[in-house]
Amino acid sequence: MNQPLAYVHPGAKIAKNVVIEPFTTIHNNVEIGEGTWIGSNVTIMEGARIGKNCTIFPGAVISAVPQDLKFGGEESLAIIGDNTTIRECVTINRGTIASGKTIIGNNCLIMAYAHIAHDCEIGNNAIIVNGVALAGHVKIGNFAVIGGLAAVHQFITIGDHAMISGGSLVRKDVPPYTKAAKEPLSYIGINSVGLRRRGYSTDKIREIQDIYRILYQKNYNTTQALSIIEADLEATSERDEIIQFIRSSSRGIMKGYTGAY
Incomplete structure (x- = not known):
């Protein structure tokens, strides 16, 4: 990393072979693992813990404070596992005192304009498609797929290997291995193809x-x-x-x- 047009706080811990493109800002109390690429105009704020070989596209904002009126400035984290891709303009908020952290697992794909709120927990190999909005405290299992523009109510749990149709309003928990669609959201079979x-x-x-x-x-x-x-x-x-x-x-x-x- 040797990019004079990016700002990296001296307190950030950046592995030697991380690539940071111009006009990116990295705040204090940030850790980024080796092999990660960070595109232009990314903002990584205090409390971010980003794993190895991640790819973060322009415009993403990671570890911003929660959009929660109860948040009192407490220290918390936004943890992103290894080999995860975060596309353009994704926003990931850090946790609150409730759990102290927002977690995204390994090998995930978070597509453009998705929002992941405070205290969410996303498993490994999950796919969050364009424009998905996750409210606080949502839990999403391994290999789950959340279709584009879906909105997920706070405190919802979505099981492993579940698949949610695009545009869905998720107000109830979605059991593992299922496909969910319609309004109100309903069981339409198991995710046999996946x-x-x-x-x-x-x-x-x-x-x-x-x-x-x-x-x-x-x-x-x-x-x-x-x-x-x-x-x-x-x-x-x-x-x-x-x-x-x-x-x-x-x-x-x-x-x-x-x-x-």
Whole structure:
């Protein structure tokens, strides 16, 4: 790094082979791992912890203070894992006293103009498409895909391998392995294409389908469905993950698709 047209605070810890393009500003109390490229006109503010081999495109603002009136200036972090790409004009706010950090995992793709608010937690290999807005305290699982212009309510949890349709309003938790669309947001099947791409066998995909068939297509209430799933289906890591997700949901899970908008 030897870019006289960028400003890097002397207190920032920058690995030797990080590339910083002109007109970028890096504040105090920032750490950036080796191999990362930072485009022009990026602003990286106090509390940012950026991993190795990340790519950050022009106009991004990382670790700005939360857009939360309760924020009292407390120290907090915005943590970004290795090999993550952040496209143009993405905004990522740091955490509040609630958790102390906003976290984005490894190998994620955060597309242009997405907003990730305070205290969010995004797993590994997630894709956040253009214009997505995540409110505070949202949790998104590994390999999840959030379609463009989707808006996610605060304190929502989206499970591993879930796929949310573009333009969705996400007001309820979305269980793992599912596809969600329509208004209000509804179950429309499992993410079988994504699961095949990630090496899930036909038998394993069928097992997941059987679980959600009981939950969403047999006219049981949630408590009845979970009891039947536990009693009748073999215990596997996927079955137990789904059951645990639903039982721990504080906002409740999305509804089943009824055919009506």
